[in-house]
Every structure is written in C-alpha cells, then in structure tokens.
Amino acid sequence: MPTFREITLPEVTLRCAIEGQGPLVVMVHGFPESWYSWRHQIGPVAEAGFTACAIDVRGYGGSSRPHPVEAYDMEHMTGDIAALVEALSPDAPAVLVGHDWGAPIVWNTALTRPDRVRAVAGLSVPYTGVPKRPFSDMIEAVFTSRGKFFYQAWFQNIGPAEAELEADVRGALRRFYYAISGDAPDGAWPSDKTHGQSLLEGLADPDPFPAWLTPEDLDYYVAEFERSGFRGPLNRYRNHQRDFDFLRRFEGRRIEQPALFIGGERDLVLSMLGKGDLMAIMGAEMPNLRGADILPGCGHWTQQERPAEVNARLIPWLASL
Template identity: 75%
Template structure:
C-alpha cells in the first residue's frame, strides 16, 4: 500500500501517494479523478525499482484548493510539478506520467522545465505542440456558433456545472465515466445535444457498471468529490485563454526528453482532436518519441480500463530509459 504524504510547496500543499525507492516517477491524473486513478500502476512501478508518487492535483482530494480561477492555469500546474520534484529530489530530474488533463500538464512540464524532467509519458491526450490558437476559439467556431453542445463550453460559467456534478457525486462519476469508456456503445455520448444543455443530460447510468471500475472504486471517487467539490477541477477548463498566452512564449521549442504515448481506440478525445497519424504528428514535436500505442477497444480511462497493457508498456519504457 502506498504511504500518504502532504507536501507543502511554496504555492500550495499536495497530497501524494508514494511507494518504492529509486528514481522518482510522478503520476498526474485528470478530470474528474484522483491519485487513485493510478492504483494499478503504483505497485508495479515501485516493484520495478522506482519511487512512484501519485499526486492529487491542486483542487482535488487532499490537496490545496485555491479559490481563484487563475490559480488553476497551466503556469501554476507546471510550477506545482517542478516544485514537487525539487522538494522530493533536490537538484535532480524526475520521470512524469500523466492522463487526461494530467497529460498536458506533464507534456508542458517537460517542454518548459527540462531542468526538472528526465522523461515524459502521456495517456489519452497526445502532444501536438505549442498551440497556435486558443482552444476555446476553436470550440466557439466548431460548436457554439453552430448551436451545438460541447462539454468544455458548458464548464465555462461558474456555478451551473458545479451544482450539477455535486448534486450526486456517485451518479456523476458513474454516468461520465461510462459515457466515454470503451464499454459504452456508439451513441452513448450524445452528439445531438444543443448549446446550453448540461453535461449529464442524456447520459445513462449503466447497471451493472463494467468490471474495471468496482462499486468500491466508484465510492472512493464519489467520497473524494463529496468532500472537495468540483470547483477546483472545473477551474482548469476556465483557463484556456490564459494558457494560450502563457504557452505561446515557448513557440519553436520541442520536447527533447524520451517520451511515450498510450491512447485508447475508442477514446473520444482522439476523435475530437482528429486522429491523423499520431506518430507522425507527435514525432514532429518530440525528438525522442519511443512509442505511440493505441489500445484496441479501450476508451478514455486508459490505465484503469487496460491496466495490464498499460503497465507492460510503461514498465518497458521506464526500464529502457
């Protein structure tokens, strides 16, 4: 079992689940998740001779929860990762692995703080380079101006999304996790919703839930969000313009550390971004990309839906560094 530590950084405190000894591997989760999302990876990474450190991102679980929206921009997220590494291994570099929002956090940490990052792997969300435009500008053109629903547009206004998700955290987790999993039939994520509808409208609560997420797992997640709320997690989505302005400062820079990508064949994130040739696209932005694997039948929750396959790839990559 991992040991829990509260790590006081200059800007925020982070809860970390840690296990093992050896080179530091920091695991960064996405939305709406927790350190617990890495429960299948912590032990195997530790057993392979590394220190596994799965954090609660700021705003989640046992970590600090600033109120200000701007406290959740990418500059703060990268700062948290760099400060955590310096705190745990002063003067040394760490290996980063991220999923969902955690993937952009670790990709950008590697890009911006190569002095702190030895290698980087991302799950679900590929790295396509420094953005050329704000993500919400694209959302506005493709979805909002056409009257179509897009979940990140729904998240922009403070209040309604929090109220919906916090009304019943168990149901929120069940519906959202299932809708973008590899087990959900085509059409489970409704494509006919209009702008102004809410996230959970039209989503189904499966009975039973697929076996990769047990009742105990769902209860843990729901308990975390019942205590912490969804304000901090949602604030990450409210910083697209601020992130664009910050990341634009690094135009022309590439990720040079050893890198790895693992995605799911049925992950809607890849459909949303346009699949293309991921290896080719990412290879243009990463000079040492050592793999870009798409797991057959897997949805968005990569390391939870396919723990054995993910662990096999991560451990081979880690041992090859």
C-alpha cells in the same frame, strides 16, 4: 498500500501517495479523478525500482483548493509539478506520467521545465506542440458557432456545472465515467446535443457498471469529491486563454526528453476536433518519442480500463531510460 505525504510547495500543499525507492516517477491524474486512478500502476512502478508518486492535483482530494479561476492555469499547474520534483528529488530530474488533463500538464512541464523532467509519458491526450491559438477558439469554431454541445463550453460559467455534478456525485461519476469508456456503445456520448444543454443530459447510468471500476473504487471517488467539490477541477477548463498566453512564450521549442504515448482506440479525445496523423505530429514535436500505442477497444480511462496493457508498455519504457 502507498504511504501518504503532504508536500508543502511555495503556493499549495499536494497530497502524494508514495511507494518504493529509486528514481522518482510522478503520476498526474485528470478530470474527474484522483491519485487513486493510478492504483494499478503504483505498485508495479515501485517494484521496477522507482519511487512511485501519484498526486492529487491542486483542487482535488487532499491537496490545496485555491478559489480563484486563474490559480488553475497551466503556468500554475506545471509550476506545481516542477516544485514537487524539486522537493522530492532535488538532485535529479523525474519521470512524469499523466492522463487526461494530467497529460497536458506533464507534456508542458517537460517543455517549460526541462531541468526537472528526465522523461515524460502521456495517456489519452497526445502532444501536438505549442498551440497556435487558444483551445477556446477551436471550441467556438467547431461546436459553439454551430449550436452544438461541447462539454468544455458547458464548464465555462461558474456555478451551473458545479451544481449539476455535486447534486448527486455518485450518479454523476457513474454516468460520466461510463459514457466515455470503452464499454459504452456507440452513441453513449450523445452527438446531437445542442449548446446550452448540460453535461449529464442524455447520459445513461449503467447497471451493472463495467468491472474495471468496482463499487469500492467508486465509493472512494465519491467520498473524495463529496469532500472537495468540483470548483477546482472545473476551473482547469476556464483558463484556455491564459494557457495559450503562457505557452506562446515557448514557441519553437520541442520536447526533447524520451517520451511515450498510450491511447485508447475508442477514446473520444482522439477524434473530438477532427482526425489527423497524430503519430506524425507527435513525432515532429517529440523527436525522442520511443513508443506510441493505441489500445484496441479501450476508452478514455486508459490506465484503469487496461491496467495490464498499460503496465506492459510503461514499465519497459521506464527500464529503458
């Protein structure tokens, strides 16, 4: 088991699960997860000769949970990661690895704070460059204006989404995790929902749950969210305009560090706003992209659903740096 440390940064304190010695590798989770989502990677990364550090992002678990929505914009999130690297590895930049929301956080930390980032890997969410318009505009154009449901639109109003998820944390996590996993059948994430419906409407609760998430794993996540709630995690989705305003400052800059991408063939993230040549786009924005693999049959929860396959790509990439 890793050792837990609370690292006090200028704005927040982050709980970190740390194991091993050597160059620092910081692992950043997504929604709705925890440091625990890297449980299959921490040991192998440490055994490969690195200091593996999986964090609770601000708003989650054992980390600080600021109240304001704007405390969760991309400028704050990338600032946390840069400050954490400075605290744990003051004399050398770190490798960053992120999944789901953690992927944009590490991609953009590499972009905006290259002095702190030696290399960067993203799982599930590819990097497509400095945005040309706020993501909320794309949601409006593709979904809301057509009366179609999109989960990030449902998350915008403070209160209803929190109440829905916190009313039955176990049931909410089971249904959400399953619906976008590689084990769920086509249609498990309903395509016919209308704008104004809630996240969990139409999502099935499987019995039994797929083996990649054991009852003990689910118990851990449930305890974490029953303690910390969902306001902080949901606030990340309420900053599309602020994120855009921040990242526009870096127009024309590319991610030059060594990079890696791993996605899932059945991950809805890769098709939610239309299909394009993601590999070509990523290659143009990250000229040192050293690998980009799509795992057959894998859903959204990349490193949990396919730990062996992820580690088989991640560890050699780390060793090559």
